[in-house]
Amino acid sequence: MSSETQKILTTDGIPLEVSLRKAEKKNKIKAFLLVCPLLFFIIITYIFPIGEMFSRSIDDRMITNMLPKTFKSMETWDGKELPPEEVFASFLADFRALAKKKEHGKLGQRLNKEKNGFNTILKKLWRKMKKFEDGNAKEQIMEIHKRFRDVKYWQAIKRTAPPFTMAKYLKGMDMYYDEDGNVTQVEEDRRIHRILWLRTLEVAFFVTLFCFLMGYPIAHLLATLPMKYSNLLMICVLLPFWTSLLVRTASWMILLQQQGIVNDFFVFIGLVTDDNRPEMMFNKTGTYVAMTQILLPFMVLPLYSVMKTISPSLMRAGKSLGGTPFVAFWKIYFPLTIPGIGAGCLLVFILAIGYYITPALVGGASGTLISNQIAYHMKATLDWSFASAMGLMLLTGVLVVYWIYNKLVGIDNIKLG
Numbered sequence: 001m002s003s004e005t006q007k008i009l010t011t012d013g014i015p016l017e018v019s020l021r022k023a024e025k026k027n028k029i030k031a032f033l034l035v036c037p038l039l040f041f042i043i044i045t046y047i048f049p050i051g052e053m054f055s056r057s058i059d060d061r062m063i064t065n066m067l068p069k070t071f072k073s074m075e076t077w078d079g080k081e082l083p084p085e086e087v088f089a090s091f092l093a094d095f096r097a098l099a100k101k102k103e104h105g106k107l108g109q110r111l112n113k114e115k116n117g118f119n120t121i122l123k124k125l126w127r128k129m130k131k132f133e134d135g136n137a138k139e140q141i142m143e144i145h146k147r148f149r150d151v152k153y154w155q156a157i158k159r160t161a162p163p164f165t166m167a168k169y170l171k172g173m174d175m176y177y178d179e180d181g182n183v184t185q186v187e188e189d190r191r192i193h194r195i196l197w198l199r200t201l202e203v204a205f206f207v208t209l210f211c212f213l214m215g216y217p218i219a220h221l222l223a224t225l226p227m228k229y230s231n232l233l234m235i236c237v238l239l240p241f242w243t244s245l246l247v248r249t250a251s252w253m254i255l256l257q258q259q260g261i262v263n264d265f266f267v268f269i270g271l272v273t274d275d276n277r278p279e280m281m282f283n284k285t286g287t288y289v290a291m292t293q294i295l296l297p298f299m300v301l302p303l304y305s306v307m308k309t310i311s312p313s314l315m316r317a318g319k320s321l322g323g324t325p326f327v328a329f330w331k332i333y334f335p336l337t338i339p340g341i342g343a344g345c346l347l348v349f350i351l352a353i354g355y356y357i358t359p360a361l362v363g364g365a366s367g368t369l370i371s372n373q374i375a376y377h378m379k380a381t382l383d384w385s386f387a388s389a390m391g392l393m394l395l396t397g398v399l400v401v402y403w404i405y406n407k408l409v410g411i412d413n414i415k416l417g
Contacts, residue, residue, distance in 0.1 A: 057168050060167075061164075066106075069090035074161065079154075080151070082151050091137075111160070125141065171386060172386070172389055172393050174193050193370075207292050219299075220307060224312070258278075283364055287362055291358050298351060299348050302344040306339055315333055354398070356375060
């Protein structure tokens with residue numbers, strides 16, 4: 001019997017193997033179509049914004065497009081002495097073209113971020129260049145301001161020649177490119193961003209620790225109480241979600257101020273004197289207290305959902321085998337709650353590391369985190385490229401924490417119930 005006649009056919013006369021392949025292909029297409037809305041949502045709301053942030057953080061084509069002749073003439077300049085006449089003439093021609101389009105102000109603002117004082121001398125150049133004569137561009141420009149005779153200002157222009165740069169990421173770590181193109185640290189009294197990064201990690205770590213120390217017994221109580229009492233206590237845990245974050249933060253500002261209720265209570269019980277009230281506002285103390293209270297439910301809920309699945313008979317069995325209550329808890333109960341601990345700690349830490357409103361209102365100068373610095377550059381300095389770079393650095397830090405947790409504990413051990 002030939003191989004053709006041995007094939008199993010469907011009722012339509014199609015080989016069964018071919019029919020199964022078609023059915024499997026249709027199922028895959030249906031599954032993909034079902035996932036498509038979610039895929040498009042992720043691409044539009046997550047992938048595209050991150051890609052836009054990355055391109056904005058490294059894009060330095062604005063000056064390249066504004067000064068094309070200048071950068072062309074700078075290709076042969078070694079950058080050690082003042083540039084030759086050709087560079088000055090090209091710069092003047094580019095600047096006049098920008099002035100006609102009324103875009104010279106943008107150039108001054110951008111170069112001022114590279115070297116302080118650029119905006120001032122370019123404004124003066126714009127006012128004086130109408131009286132310039134043909135030729136001798138170098139001499140006429142240098143007569144306007146002494147900074148034009150400083151080679152560092154021309155070196156700053158040359159450094160902006162590449163259309164893409166990592167300077168913003170270096171700035172986020174208090175470093176920069178020097179005149180020779182080497183990576184150099186800024187002066188010690190100007191290294192503020194490293195302090196902010198370390199402070200952000202410190203605050204996120206301690207808030208996570210405080211939430212764990214407070215949330216674990218609360219979750220255990222929720223899991224062991226009778227249902228009618230457990231539901232009532234659960235309402236108390238969820239109650240902060242029904243109140244605006246801004247309202248809760250403002251409430252802590254009222255409670256923690258020196259003439260607030262908390263300080264009044266300390267004075268009443270004799271813990272402190274009236275003229276020696278502790279300062280709990282506009283510092284790390286206020287930040288810790290407010291953020292711990294706000295993020296506590298995110299620790300309690302994962303712990304409770306895991307503890308609820310642990311049978312009470314396990315603890316009784318441990319005690320019946322000779323273990324003390326503490327030994328039975330530590331050897332039996334606590335290891336079973338590790339998946340909930342991992343989920344709660346990871347969730348609280350990631351939320352805390354990017355918190356913005358509470359540190360801004362309660363923390364003051366000593367409680368400022370990196371997220372507040374990002375917002376400052378977005379709204380005050382309008383340096384969106386630097387804000388984008390720091391935002392991506394923060395995102396990278398969160399992914400690193402996630403990767404470390406996966407390596408040490410295993411992401412498969414995270415459970416929410």
